[in-house]
Amino acid sequence: MKIPTLRQKRINLGASGYLLKSSAAAELFTAIEQALAGKTYITPLVTKGMPLGVFLRDAVKPGMEKLTTRQREVLQLLAEGRVMKEVADLLHVTARTVAFHKYTIMEQLDLKTSAELVQYALEHGMLKKRD
Numbered sequence: 001m002k003i004p005t006l007r008q009k010r011i012n013l014g015a016s017g018y019l020l021k022s023s024a025a026a027e028l029f030t031a032i033e034q035a036l037a038g039k040t041y042i043t044p045l046v047t048k049g050m051p052l053g054v055f056l057r058d059a060v061k062p063g064m065e066k067l068t069t070r071q072r073e074v075l076q077l078l079a080e081g082r083v084m085k086e087v088a089d090l091l092h093v094t095a096r097t098v099a100f101h102k103y104t105i106m107e108q109l110d111l112k113t114s115a116e117l118v119q120y121a122l123e124h125g126m127l128k129k130r131d
Contacts, residue, residue, distance in 0.1 A: 015040075016034075016039075017032075017034060017035050017040060017041035018046055023045065066108045067109075070091075070101065074091070074102060075121055076121060077091075078114075079117065084099055
């Protein structure tokens, strides 16, 4: 599992942008414009040439550090509305294994219902927005 940097953690906590003290003044205006447009701006000095999407994707969401990669896969597929049998087929495991992962996830994240599980996935950017 990739450990998020302090900068990535700040973005995950809701920051609209991230600049360095050494960033140019013009970059500040760009960051403000992006934030007002509902976008995230990270100075290229921080991402070190990495595309912003990759930088943000690699950041671990709050609470997500408790989950394994497989648990995140199960969570995303279930939150997308797939049934356990379908998730099992996609991941080449049994439905019982999917159920085990689901309830382990719920326990680790202190969630009580499937609806809370979906809400968690939505709040943590695991679902793609539909147009």
